[in-house]
Amino acid sequence: MGLDAYKEKRHFENTPEPVAGIAEIENKQDLIFVVQLHNASHLHFDFRLEWEGVLKSWAVPKGPSMNPSDKRLAVMVEDHPLEYAKFEGDIPEGNYGAGTVQIWDEGTWKPVDDKTDVEEALSKGALEFILNGEKLKGRFVLIQLKNSNVKNGWLLIKKRDKGSKDK
Ligand code: MN
Numbered sequence: 001m002g003l004d005a006y007k008e009k010r011h012f013e014n015t016p017e018p019v020a021g022i023a024e025i026e027n028k029q030d031l032i033f034v035v036q037l038h039n040a041s042h043l044h045f046d047f048r049l050e051w052e053g054v055l056k057s058w059a060v061p062k063g064p065s066m067n068p069s070d071k072r073l074a075v076m077v078e079d080h081p082l083e084y085a086k087f088e089g090d091i092p093e094g095n096y097g098a099g100t101v102q103i104w105d106e107g108t109w110k111p112v113d114d115k116t117d118v119e120e121a122l123s124k125g126a127l128e129f130i131l132n133g134e135k136l137k138g139r140f141v142l143i144q145l146k147n148s149n150v151k152n153g154w155l156l157i158k159k160r161d162k163g164s165k166d167k
Contacts, residue, residue: 003054005078009096017091018083030108033131034085035064040099047074047156049109049129051118054079060156063104064136066165068158074142076152107133128159138163
């Protein structure tokens with residue numbers, strides 16, 4: 001997807017969000033993930049997975065859950081620059097996504113199978129992965145909704161494991 005959509009939606013003279021550019025996160029080996037609480041016109045969580053220099057991103061209205069029974073709608077949105085993983089602050093009124101952004105959880109992630117071609121898995125509509133965050137841990141899956149009227153709709157679901165919670 002690249003960062004063109006991200007840049008087109010924003011006027012960087014008016015928002016403190018990072019300009020898409022070269023990542024400034026140093027000494028990094030593992031892939032990072034972040035969940036940002038975004039108090040925009042509708043409060044939602046933004047779930048982001050690093051892949052190939054960008055953050056693949058989904059807006060999750062109810063937020064991720066550690067309960068495997070919760071199938072959380074996750075709407076895929078434009079890729080964000082890697083630096084966005086560290087962004088917290090206020091996007092001023094009148095700008096795209098105006099409102100407060102706070103980091104809700106962060107850590108590292110990897111596909112369940114190391115050999116997974118993530119781009120291909122996403123294009124096929126299913127990605128199984130492991131999160132190592134403070135709140136979110138263990139196996140999850142993102143499954144694309146087919147034949148749904150939700151545009152770019154996916155489900156984010158916790159897989160049952162020793163960290164999952166039944167309520
Ligand atoms: Mn958002």
